[in-house]
Amino acid sequence: MGSGECQDIGRRAFLERAAWAVTVAAVGSGAASKAAPVQGKASLVGFAASKLEKIRVAVIGTGGRGGSAVHRLCHVPGVEVVALCELDENKAKHHQQALKKNGFREPQLFIGPEAYKKLCESGVCDLVHINTNWESHGMIARYSVECGIHTMVEVPGVRRIDDAWAIVEAAEKNRCHCMPLSNCCYDEDAMTMINAAHAGILGELVHGEGCYLHFTRNLRSQGFQDANRIFSSLEALRNHTGMCYCVHALGPISLAMNINRGDRLEHLVSMGNKGFGWEMYAQKKFGPKARVSQIRFEANDFNTTCVYTAQGKTILLRQCNDVPMPYTRFNSIYGFNGTIETRPLRVAVEKKFDAGAGNFLEGAELDAFRAKYGSPLWRKDAATAKRIGGHGGQDYFMDFRWAHCIRNGLPLDMNVYDLAAWSAIFELSEKSVRNRSQAQDIPDFMRGAWKTTKPDTAI
Numbered sequence: 001m002g003s004g005e006c007q008d009i010g011r012r013a014f015l016e017r018a019a020w021a022v023t024v025a026a027v028g029s030g031a032a033s034k035a036a037p038v039q040g041k042a043s044l045v046g047f048a049a050s051k052l053e054k055i056r057v058a059v060i061g062t063g064g065r066g067g068s069a070v071h072r073l074c075h076v077p078g079v080e081v082v083a084l085c086e087l088d089e090n091k092a093k094h095h096q097q098a099l100k101k102n103g104f105r106e107p108q109l110f111i112g113p114e115a116y117k118k119l120c121e122s123g124v125c126d127l128v129h130i131n132t133n134w135e136s137h138g139m140i141a142r143y144s145v146e147c148g149i150h151t152m153v154e155v156p157g158v159r160r161i162d163d164a165w166a167i168v169e170a171a172e173k174n175r176c177h178c179m180p181l182s183n184c185c186y187d188e189d190a191m192t193m194i195n196a197a198h199a200g201i202l203g204e205l206v207h208g209e210g211c212y213l214h215f216t217r218n219l220r221s222q223g224f225q226d227a228n229r230i231f232s233s234l235e236a237l238r239n240h241t242g243m244c245y246c247v248h249a250l251g252p253i254s255l256a257m258n259i260n261r262g263d264r265l266e267h268l269v270s271m272g273n274k275g276f277g278w279e280m281y282a283q284k285k286f287g288p289k290a291r292v293s294q295i296r297f298e299a300n301d302f303n304t305t306c307v308y309t310a311q312g313k314t315i316l317l318r319q320c321n322d323v324p325m326p327y328t329r330f331n332s333i334y335g336f337n338g339t340i341e342t343r344p345l346r347v348a349v350e351k352k353f354d355a356g357a358g359n360f361l362e363g364a365e366l367d368a369f370r371a372k373y374g375s376p377l378w379r380k381d382a383a384t385a386k387r388i389g390g391h392g393g394q395d396y397f398m399d400f401r402w403a404h405c406i407r408n409g410l411p412l413d414m415n416v417y418d419l420a421a422w423s424a425i426f427e428l429s430e431k432s433v434r435n436r437s438q439a440q441d442i443p444d445f446m447r448g449a450w451k452t453t454k455p456d457t458a459i
């Protein structure tokens with residue numbers, strides 16, 4: 001390499017660093033939409049990292065969710081599980097030995113509350129898959145993107161807006177992926193809905209709805225471990241309220257409505273009942289004098305949040321997980337030309353109404369709709385997804401997709417701006433609930449770049 005070339009690279013790097021410094025200086029954690037637009041290379045819009053033939057993955061948190069991720073990931077093409085990081089050595093060892101027994105490479109263990117730091121600095125992995133409890137997602141994801149490692153974050157994303165900003169800034173600076181593990185975006189019906197919306201079937205969309213209502217078995221019956229102790233996920237509900245778990249409801253709607261791709265979440269209002277379900281359950285099960293019955297939970301039992309978008313659309317989100325009812329999760333979108341609801345898939349189009357038949361598509365018509373807009377992933381490989389599993393196969397497709405994109409040097413289906421915007425609902429819905437449902441501005445994590453970002457194509 002000649003010295004001129006060397007100087008050129010040095011100058012280019014300097015200019016890039018200078019541009020970066022200007023962008024970051026303009027983006028304080030509270031600077032919602034006043035910040036300067038994100039420029040050129042600083043933005044991660046359409047970002048694709050260099051191709052990796054083999055992706056070395058570390059799973060952080062190997063409890064219920066992380067434990068199943070470990071085994072699922074071993075079957076994802078191009079992925080090798082090289083490390084497990086846990087507080088509890090026995091849990092990690094259990095999965096380590098299971099992998100070994102099944103003929104996979106024995107992953108290295110990183111044990112302890114701050115072992116994720118050592119893991120991120122060790123160079124053993126290209127990507128971390130974060131499956132710890134809600135509280136620590138922000139702290140761990142922040143650290144891993146600061147180390148320049150591709151980072152996948154379990155729902156509900158990160159709890160604090162300053163963590164979300166820090167993750168956006170670090171991912172932009174270090175040019176790494178950071179994606180919410182929003183498995184519900186890979187639900188078969190949800191993918192059909194998203195693809196049909198992108199194909200323009202409903203015309204201009206006006207409204208979206210998502211709900212995640214179900215009886216979280218492990219939060220109620222297992223949530224109270226005994227008369228003295230509560231399960232870790234319940235800890236998160238003691239001092240917080242609002243919509244704490246919005247991603248299953250919001251993720252698919254957000255993609256269908258091109259949020260962060262021509263539109264953005266702009267402000268919200270949130271309302272929830274004065275939660276009492278957890279306390280009543282503890283009293284009923286353990287008696288009023290038990291230690292767990294003295295715990296006050298601030299969380300709403302039922303929360304409803306309405307989001308307004310920059311393009312004047314609305315999104316209604318509902319969440320409840322302590323009222324006995326079967327698992328109910330659906331997403332629906334409403335447009336100028338029709339309506340699509342999921343789980344079960346129901347489609348209504350204006351031309352049918354014009355023809356005097358104002359019903360949802362049925363039989364052969366619905367089958368034809370599915371065939372046309374359903375995802376090729378489900379069409380081609382449903383059997384593999386169902387066999388490897390995870391919520392009927394959607395978890396497999398979620399991991400399959402990011403791995404496929406990274407192996408082929410493609411942008412991911414969801415990005416750090418989605419993680420940040422969806423996560424913001426957490427803190428802002430809580431603020432709204434605590435302030436008589438006052439409207440809360442949602443930060444513009446893309447600093448204007450959403451205006452020129454093109455919608456995604458079908459997957």
Ligand SMILES: NC(=O)c1ccc[n+]([C@@H]2O[C@H](COP(=O)([O-])OP(=O)(O)OC[C@H]3O[C@@H](n4cnc5c(N)ncnc54)[C@H](O)[C@@H]3O)[C@@H](O)[C@H]2O)c1
Pocket residue numbers: 060061062063064065066085086087088091112113114115116131132133134136154155156181183232233391
């Ligand atoms: N997408 C989905 O469908 C879905 C389903 C269930 C749970 N989740 C999410 O997955 C996450 C984990 O939930 P879970 O039910 O498996 O909880 P869990 O308590 O069973 O597991 C969490 C694990 O993380 C470990 N951990 C905590 N802090 C750690 C740290 N600093 N370093 C390393 N390990 C740490 C804990 O020891 C525990 O084993 C939660 O955020 C939850 O919201 C998502």
